[in-house]
Amino acid sequence: MSAVNLISAESIKLFSTRSPWWCNLLAMVLPVGFATAAVLSWPTDVPISVTEVQMGYQFGMMLVLVMAALAVTTEYRFGTMRTTFQAVPGRSSALLAKTALVAGVAGLVGLVAALGSLGVASVLHPVSDLGLGTADELRAVLGVAPVFVFSAVIAVAVGLLVRQSAGALALLLVWPMLVEPLVSVIPTVGEHIQQWMPFVAADHFLRGERSMIADPVLSPAMALAYFAAVSVGLLAVALVVARRRDA
Amino acid sequence: MIEVEHLTKRYGRTVAVDDLSFSVRPGRVTGFLGPNGAGKSTTMRMILGLDRPTSGTVRIDGKPYRELDRPLTRVGALLDAKWVHPNRSARAHLRWMARTNRLPNRRVDEVLETVGLSGVADRRAGGFSLGMSQRLGIAAALLGDPEILMFDEPVNGLDPEGILWIRQIMQRLASEGRTVLVSSHLLSEMAQTAEELVVIGRGKLIRQCGTAQFVDEASGATIRVRTPQVERLRGALHQEGIEVRDEVVDELPTLVVAGTSSERVGEIAAAQGVVLHELSVQRGSLEQAFLQLTNEAVEYHAHDGATTGNEGTDR
Numbered sequence: 001m002s003a004v005n006l007i008s009a010e011s012i013k014l015f016s017t018r019s020p021w022w023c024n025l026l027a028m029v030l031p032v033g034f035a036t037a038a039v040l041s042w043p044t045d046v047p048i049s050v051t052e053v054q055m056g057y058q059f060g061m062m063l064v065l066v067m068a069a070l071a072v073t074t075e076y077r078f079g080t081m082r083t084t085f086q087a088v089p090g091r092s093s094a095l096l097a098k099t100a101l102v103a104g105v106a107g108l109v110g111l112v113a114a115l116g117s118l119g120v121a122s123v124l125h126p127v128s129d130l131g132l133g134t135a136d137e138l139r140a141v142l143g144v145a146p147v148f149v150f151s152a153v154i155a156v157a158v159g160l161l162v163r164q165s166a167g168a169l170a171l172l173l174v175w176p177m178l179v180e181p182l183v184s185v186i187p188t189v190g191e192h193i194q195q196w197m198p199f200v201a202a203d204h205f206l207r208g209e210r211s212m213i214a215d216p217v218l219s220p221a222m223a224l225a226y227f228a229a230v231s232v233g234l235l236a237v238a239l240v241v242a243r244r245r246d247a
Numbered sequence: 248m249i250e251v252e253h254l255t256k257r258y259g260r261t262v263a264v265d266d267l268s269f270s271v272r273p274g275r276v277t278g279f280l281g282p283n284g285a286g287k288s289t290t291m292r293m294i295l296g297l298d299r300p301t302s303g304t305v306r307i308d309g310k311p312y313r314e315l316d317r318p319l320t321r322v323g324a325l326l327d328a329k330w331v332h333p334n335r336s337a338r339a340h341l342r343w344m345a346r347t348n349r350l351p352n353r354r355v356d357e358v359l360e361t362v363g364l365s366g367v368a369d370r371r372a373g374g375f376s377l378g379m380s381q382r383l384g385i386a387a388a389l390l391g392d393p394e395i396l397m398f399d400e401p402v403n404g405l406d407p408e409g410i411l412w413i414r415q416i417m418q419r420l421a422s423e424g425r426t427v428l429v430s431s432h433l434l435s436e437m438a439q440t441a442e443e444l445v446v447i448g449r450g451k452l453i454r455q456c457g458t459a460q461f462v463d464e465a466s467g468a469t470i471r472v473r474t475p476q477v478e479r480l481r482g483a484l485h486q487e488g489i490e491v492r493d494e495v496v497d498e499l500p501t502l503v504v505a506g507t508s509s510e511r512v513g514e515i516a517a518a519q520g521v522v523l524h525e526l527s528v529q530r531g532s533l534e535q536a537f538l539q540l541t542n543e544a545v546e547y548h549a550h551d552g553a554t555t556g557n558e559g560t561d562r
Contacts, residue, residue, distance in 0.1 A: 002349070009346035016339035017332055079330030080340075082297055083387070086324065087347040089296045089313040094347065246298040 006088065006097035013080070014071055014101060023067035024105065027148075028113045030063065031056035035117035039125040047128040050137040051210050053121040057144045058176075060113045061151050064106045065172045068152035071102050072159030073168050085247045092239050095160065099235060103152040110148030114141045136208050139220060146224060147202045153231035154198070160238035175199070181212070191215075198230040248272060248426060249294060249395060254303035256289050256450075263289045265450035266303070271428045273394065276421045278441030278458065279430035280537070286450035287430040288326065291399050295324055307395060319348040323388030324397040328380040333373025337364055337383050340372055341390060348391055358386040378409040385416065395426040402436060414440050434537035438462060446537075463528070470504040470512055473525035477502065483519045484512070503529075 014020050034056025042048045075081040088094035118141050122130040132138050155172055162168040176199035183194040194200055195213045204211040205224040218226060249271040256264040264286040271277045281287050292298040294305045296312035307315060307322055315321050331340050341355040359365045362382040367375070372383060381401060388396055398417070402410045417440055421427045428445075431437050437444060437458065444461050446453040454461060474480050477493075477500055484491050484504060489512075492503040504512055509528050516523050 005346050005349050009343045012339055012343035012346060013332075013335075016336065016343070017334045019334075074332065078332045079327055080332055082292075082326070083330055083344065084347070085297055086295050087319050087344055089315065089318055244299070246292070 003093070003097060003100075006094055007101050010094075010098045010101045013075075013098075014105070017074075019070060019074075020067050020105075023063050023070070024109050027060040027063035027067065027106075027109045028116060030059035031113040031144075032116040032120055034059060035121045036124065039121045039128075042125065044125070045127060048121065048125055048130070049128075050118065050130055050132075051140045051207050053117055053130060054114060054140045054144065054206065056117060057110070057114065057147070057206065060110065060144070061148060061176075062173060064109060064148045064151050065155040065176075066169060068102045068106060068155035069159040069168045069172055070165060071098060072156055073163060073165040076163045077165060082247045091243050095156075095239055095242060099153055099156045102156055103149045106148040106152035107145045110145040111142070113148075114144035117141075139208065140206055143206045143224070147206060147227070150202070150228050150231040151199075153235050157231070157234040157238035160242050184212075196226075198227050201230075202227040248308055249428060250306045250309075251290070251294065252304050252306075254290065254293060254305060255301045256286070256293060256298065257301045263450055264293070264300075267447065267450065267452050268303075269445045269452055269455045271395075271426055271445070272443075273426040274421060274424050275442040276417050276427045276429060276440050278437035278444045279428055279447070280434060280437050280441075280444050281430075281432065281447040281453075283432050285432075285447050287432075287447065288399055289450075290447075291324070291326055291397055291428075291430065294397065295322065295326070317348040317391065319344065319350065319391035319393065321391070321393050322395045322397065323391060323393040324399075325381070325384035325388045325401060326397070326399045328377070328384040331372040331380070331383065334371050336369045337372050337375070337386075338368040340383070341387060344387055344390055350391055354390055354392075358389045361389060362386040377404050378406065381405060381409065381413070385413075393425075395428075396420055397428045399430050400432070401429060402431070410436075434462075469529045470507070470509050471496065471525060471527050471529050472502040472504060472512060472516075472523060473499055474502070474516070474521055474523050476521045479519060480516055480521045483515050483521070487511075487515060489515075501525075 031054070035053045038052060038055065039048055042052075075084065084094050085091050118130055118132075122128070132141055155168075158172055159168045162171065180194070180197040180200050183197055184190045186193065191214060195204065195216055195218070200211070200213065201218065201223040204213050204216055204218070205220045205227065208220050216223070251270065252268050254264055254267040255262070267286070267290060279287050279290070289298060293300050294307070294312065305312065312318060312322070338355060338359065341358065342352060345352060345355050356365070359368050362385050364379065364382055364386060367379065372380065375383065385398075385401075388398070398413075401413050401417075405413065417427055417429060421442075429437075429440060441458050443456070444458050445455045446461065472480065481491050481502060484502075489507050490505050492505070494501050494503050509526055513523070513526055516526075
């Protein structure tokens, strides 16, 4: 079965209900809103950095996680996953098509959110001379897209493993917001372990030395590669489980 | 052609389907009959490759379902009419299904027309009545114009008009030479639609045979004979070792014969030169027949009495 048809089928599913539209819209609007608030509260005569402006990516990421997880769990909730597996009994190709679509949309949303944040901030705060001149600035802005892509992959995988919305969303929101930041509290090893937490690594990629890691082992680029590897690994496990399990 | 061989499904220590073998042939409606909890839906899910059998195989025209290319063009199924996203329109639901199997959008419009949902195709499926949902499910099953169709309890909860419509569409599909498997827990329903029956209880095959034959055997069908030469016929039948009972039906003396066929009774009468005024096969209540056969196989027995409230009345 051709990948184009399967992705097209998944896009009919994704865009024929309202909640993905709202999630994606908010995932673009919230970071821009955050950037607006950040520059408005910043002293007008002191330059603000691109990294500060992009801090709101986390809100967008939360909504991308919700959108991607729901794309899977609502299918289990309403039984359409069974219809999907009936139409594509190999399962993996349909699930990969879904992942590709959802991750692609997430990347696009990330790009719009980041460029929008940058645009709004540079208009509202001309003193800062915000742009994409340095490697750090490029990563902080354009890097939001790949981070959203792999976040979506993680959310699809968790959705496949957990199969129900409440559980998947609780896990996906609590993990990056509460569990990963609190890992550093573990005595002696905590800070070392923390940089291997996937979302901490993604944050390190975007914010470089401004991230919460004190003494990073990985370079920002390697941190993204690590984040990607975790997401793909999790997806591989989820696909194997979904193939084996009764639908 | 659906071939089920030694199919078994265990959930922990519960055996839902137990060494089940049967085949479903084209050109007729085959009823898949059994009490609730007998394993009909589980079997159907295994036929579609949704559930993994603990052991045994299912073949669709010689191949496992998972090896079918564009399976919607081979097998159409309605297992649960509620398997639709409530906020998605009927048209969008069928469109994404069509896309997965490279079916043209034209097919979507055609099947919507067939089931009479064209007018509401763009309304959200969550607002559909049960009858409309059932029609949408049938449209989905017909989407790929498949040779094999499966319906799980399609008339459950429908009004008489809906039931009649479903029966007609199933019979039409079978008359087009397709393989049609329909499950039900009601023998009376199956007697109206199915030519052949696969009867299961507690996951085990009880019987696969023609519907009429099943009903005859199960109800211990009797033959009613009226003749002015009662004594002579009774004697002849006795000589052949056939049981005869005298009854009065509609104020007329009647012989009730059991354990043989109406053909045999007719032949004996002719050999003796006995005039017959009536020779008819009497069938017992279908549901009684069904209960009799599946009695040992029913998972949840109704309590025989002395129960209070709803407990034990219907499970």
